[in-house]
Amino acid sequence: MHIEILVEDQSGEKLLETLLPQLLGSQGEPHTWRLFAYKGIGRIPQGLSTKGDPSKRILLDQLPKLLRGYGKTPGIDAVVVILDVDKRNCIEFLHELQVVTESCHPHAPKTLFRLAIEEMEAWYLGDQQALMEAYPRAKRKVLDSYIQDSTCGTWELLADAIYPGGSAAIKKAGWPLPGQVKYGWAEKIGPLMDPEQNTSPSFCKLRDGLRRLVASAS
Structure with a gap:
């Protein structure tokens, strides 16, 4: 399985560079992934029509366009989007994110959203x-x-x-x-860090979600 993983900043990317081999196994044995760090979280655009400047690399501003592109790209088996929930309502935020994925039908990629509560x-x-x-x-x-x-x-x-x-x-x-x-x-x-001992519920949801994702490809 090949996974594209999107995070909102470079510190998140750095942390995941360290943790992903513990969660998914060594790169290429058998799963592969690419990490992409953005320069902020931004917001989901109204009408899900991406109009923001892609060069600014603001994650939610570009998310509808990104997911549509991934859904049409061969060789990408899943997309994982990792975000801080900040002060948002977690349930409402996840629903808004799922709506973005559903809007990509019939080319929606398999997408896993995971939120750090409140921050990574x-x-x-x-x-x-x-x-x-x-x-x-x-x-x-x-x-x-x-x-x-x-x-x-x-x-x-x-x-x-x-x-x-x-x-x-x-x-x-x-x-x-x-x-x-x-x-x-x-x-x-x-x-x-030891992923097996972490007491953060939101981290455990990331850990377990990633493992279920790759298990589904077996």
Whole structure:
């Protein structure tokens, strides 16, 4: 099976580069995949008519066009789209995404949507053994205050636990520091993560969904 995997930013891409071999097996043995990082999540266009500038690489802006293209492309067995839910209603957001897929009939690709609740940083917080190994001086009190997969300003909480000056320092510095910091977390924590022990429900849905997807090709 060959899978195209779309994520909304480079930090997500970096994390998945590390985790996918643990979830799917080594590249080409027997499954293959390609990862594509976009430069933000954007929004599903009204009427599902893609009018945004493709050079800006905003994921949801381009999603209807992308799925229609994949559905017509030989050799692509499935598409996986991984997004932060942020402050959205999870059920409503998934329904909106499914409508995009249905709009591609009769050329809709097999598509799996997976949402990080609230943000992908929840997945690091779901493996606190890996997090503490990467950042031994992390503030335990801040980590202990976290309720897994809650809507609480997830990346800010993680920053408050491990970044000098916390999230306030990152926000004060402004762009591109937030993206650089998140990429660094993926580099440091990702290789230490154990997908089997992760306590994040949204990560477990990604893990199990990917495994069911490739099992369906057997």
